Structure formats: structure tokens, C-alpha cells
Amino acid sequence: MTDSAEFDLIRRRHHYRCSICRQPEKVTGTLLPVKGKTSEGDAFTTFPVCPDHHAKYMQGFFTGIEMKKIGITAEEYRNFLSEIQEVREAGDGLSAAEKGSLAKEETIKKIQKAQKMKMPKVHSDYKKEI
Ligand SMILES: [Zn+2]
Incomplete structure (x- = not known):
């Protein structure tokens, strides 16, 4: 203040x-x-x-x-x-547990995003090989 x-x-x-x-x-x-x-x-x-x-x-x-x-x-x-x-x-409205679960969601989203980005590439590479 x-x-x-x-x-x-x-x-x-x-x-x-x-x-x-x-x-x-x-x-x-x-x-x-x-x-x-x-x-x-x-x-x-x-x-x-x-x-x-x-x-x-x-x-x-x-x-x-x-x-x-x-x-x-x-x-x-x-x-x-x-x-x-x-x-x-x-600010303090979020408890540590809530902040923790938010962080977890973020991580899951990041992993999902990474997987999505990775998958088509793998897939297209695979197709090329065929
Ligand atoms: Zn007083």
C-alpha cells in the first residue's frame, strides 16, 4: 500500500x-x-x-x-x-493447492501441445518413408 x-x-x-x-x-x-x-x-x-x-x-x-x-x-x-x-x-485468494493444480494443468497442456506438434511430424515422416 x-x-x-x-x-x-x-x-x-x-x-x-x-x-x-x-x-x-x-x-x-x-x-x-x-x-x-x-x-x-x-x-x-x-x-x-x-x-x-x-x-x-x-x-x-x-x-x-x-x-x-x-x-x-x-x-x-x-x-x-x-x-x-x-x-x-x-492474489492470496488462490490457495497453494489451487496454484499447484493450475501449474499441473499448465504442464499437461504443454505436454499435449508438444505431442500435437510432434505427432503430425512423425506421421508425415512415416508417410515419406513409405
Ligand atoms: Zn486504535
Whole structure:
């Protein structure tokens, strides 16, 4: 989402506190980035939140007050959540087993293709010999 040096600056700007509960990082554990807005009409920016609030955000459980604290509307929040969902589906959505079977299918297709390419050649060579 954000490059870590940039996120370090953001955390410093927020005095190493969660944007939602204002608890210091020392108490909550490492702050994590979420998407929000400093003020309405602004471009989206990154806010640091504690692990608890990060999990709550990711699970779609932010309340109106919490959305307000990072400057987003319910609609924007829904959009972020569907973006996160899409990324998940595209990436980690596939389990190792699924990836493995996809790789296997690819290999089978490659072998089949190779065989198809090979067979007519063998066949025509055979004919020539006759
Ligand atoms: Zn928090």
C-alpha cells in the first residue's frame, strides 16, 4: 500500500498514535496503514491505526464516528473494502493447492501441445518413408 519509509513519516506525523483511539504505538503494537482523507475533497492519504482498529477496518466494522476520524464517507469505505476484496481474490485468494493444480494443468497442456506438434511430424515422416 505505502512504502515503509513514507509510512514511517506518516506515523511520526501522527505522533505514533492510532488515528482512531489515539493510543500510542508503544501500547498497541506496530501501527498499520489504512486509507483515509485529511479533509473533505482532499486526495486519499494514509492513516496509521493500531492493529485492533486495522482489523476492524479490514473486516468492514468501522462505525460512522470511526470513518469520520479518517475523513471518509460510508460510500468511500465500502469502495475501499471492495478494492481490498478484489486484491485478495486476485492474489492470496488462490490457495497453494489451487496454484499447484493450475501449474499441473499448465504442464499437461504443454505436454499435449508438444505431442500435437510432434505427432503430425512423425506421421508425415512415416508417410515419406513409405
Ligand atoms: Zn486504535
